[in-house]
Amino acid sequence: MYYFDIHCHILNGIDDGARNPEVTAQMLKMAYDDGIRGIICTPHYQPGTFDTGKAERVVRVKHLREIAQRFFPDLRIYEGCECFSASGSIVEDIDRGLSGTLADSRYFLAEFSPYTPAQIIERRLMDILSAGYWPIVAHAERYYAFEDENFRNHIASFAYIQMNADSIMGEDGPKIRKLARKMLSEKIVSFVATDAHGAHHRIPKLSECAEYICSNFGEEYAETILCRNPESIIQNTKI
Ligand SMILES: [Fe+2]
Numbered sequence: 001m002y003y004f005d006i007h008c009h010i011l012n013g014i015d016d017g018a019r020n021p022e023v024t025a026q027m028l029k030m031a032y033d034d035g036i037r038g039i040i041c042t043p044h045y046q047p048g049t050f051d052t053g054k055a056e057r058v059v060r061v062k063h064l065r066e067i068a069q070r071f072f073p074d075l076r077i078y079e080g081c082e083c084f085s086a087s088g089s090i091v092e093d094i095d096r097g098l099s100g101t102l103a104d105s106r107y108f109l110a111e112f113s114p115y116t117p118a119q120i121i122e123r124r125l126m127d128i129l130s131a132g133y134w135p136i137v138a139h140a141e142r143y144y145a146f147e148d149e150n151f152r153n154h155i156a157s158f159a160y161i162q163m164n165a166d167s168i169m170g171e172d173g174p175k176i177r178k179l180a181r182k183m184l185s186e187k188i189v190s191f192v193a194t195d196a197h198g199a200h201h202r203i204p205k206l207s208e209c210a211e212y213i214c215s216n217f218g219e220e221y222a223e224t225i226l227c228r229n230p231e232s233i234i235q236n237t238k239i
Contacts, residue, residue: 001035001210001219001222001223001226001227002035002036002037002038002227003034003035003036003037003038003206003207003210003226003227004036004037004038004039004226004227004230004231005031005036005038005039005040005193005194005196005204005206005230006040006042006080006102006109006136006162006191006193006230006233007040007042007082007109007138007139007162007164007191007193007194007195008027008031008039008040008041008042008193008194008195008196008204009041009042009043009044009082009195009196009197010024010027010028010031010039010041010064010196010204011024011041011043011057011060011061011064012024014043014050014052014056014057014060015043015044015050015052016044016050016197017043017196017197017198018197018198018199019198023198023199024064025067026199027196027198027199027203027204028064028067028068028071028072028075029071030199030203030204030205031075031194031196031204031205032071032072032075034204034205034206034207035206035207035210036075036204036206037074037075037076038075038076038077038078038230038231038234039075039076039077039078039204040078040079040080040102040103040230040233041057041060041061041064041077041078041079041080042080042081042082042102042109043057043081043082044081044082044083044084044111045081045082045083045084045090045093045098045099045100046083046084047084047087047089047093047098049084051098053096053097053098054079054081054097054098054099054100055097057079057080057081057100058079061077061078061079064077065077076234078102078103078234079100079103079104080100080101080102080103080109081099081100081101081102081109082109082111082138083099083100083108083109083110083111084111084112084113085110085111085112085124085125085128086112086113086116086120086121086124088124088127090110090124090128091108091127091128091131091133094133101133102136102233103233103234103236104236105134105233105234105235105236106132106133106134106236107133107134107136107160107233107236108128108133108134108135108136109136109138109162110124110125110128110135110136110137110138110159111138111139112124112137112138112143113143114142114143114144115144116143116145117145118145118148118151121137121143121145121155122151122154122155125137125155125158125159126158128159129158129159134159134160134238135159135160136159136160136161136162136190136191137155137159137160137161137162138162138195139162139163139164139167139195140152140155140161140162140163140183141163141164141167141176141179141180141183142164142167142172142176146179146183147179149186152183152186152188153186153188156188160190160191160229160239161183161188161189161190161191162189162190162191162192162193163180163183163184163189163191163192163193164180164192164193164194164195165192165193165194165195165205165206165208165209166194166195166202167180168180168181168184168192168209168212168213169208169209169212171202181216184213184216184217185217187217187221189225190225190229190239191225191229191230192206192209192210192213192225192226193206194206206226210222210226213225213226
């Protein structure tokens with residue numbers, strides 16, 4: 001099984017991800033060595049903090065793709081964005097060439113703060129859906145609102161849930177690990193990604209987590225959330 005990372009801050013100098021081109025190159029090699037064969041580059045878009053627009057992201061991704069093709073010809077690289085969605089203008093910002101979707105599909109990676117109230121998360125996800133996009137909640141295990149089982153089941157009924165591999169493996173502490181594993185056992189998770197930010201901490205690595213999911217929840221589920229569902233994003237088909 002190969003892996004497909006739909007959430008990765010591998011582009012350098014654009015947000016709080018890779019600090020320079022050397023780190024980007026290290027991350028590229030780490031991802032490839034780990035068995036990752038597809039990466040969607042998802043720098044943050046957060047008005048006032050990380051404002052890089054789509055045009056700049058496209059240029060940077062094209063450059064990274066050229067480098068990747070030289071060393072790892074079977075590694076696919078796509079442009080994307082992780083959009084801080086607690087405020088109301090994120091969807092409109094797509095038309096303005098600022099925020100954006102994953103790999104030019106209808107899938108939209110929406111980030112919130114750990115403290116964003118449940119009602120705001122629900123409303124914003126509904127806004128995204130109403131605008132014709134398919135919302136994916138980035139690292140839902142980090143948000144307090146998702147501790148409520150009814151709430152997370154409700155969200156999973158109309159949005160997709162993405163989880164970080166590090167959270168599942170305990171890198172973000174036992175509380176987040178517990179919730180992450182609970183949500184996996186409930187089979188409400190549609191994607192597991194690295195959310196990698198560098199080559200030392202939060203690195204582009206999925207294999208260890210894949211083994212954990214295979215052993216505890218079955219190979220079929222592991223393949224679905226690490227490979228098949230990401231391919232649906234590239235095909236722009238609904239899961
Ligand atoms: Fe992220």
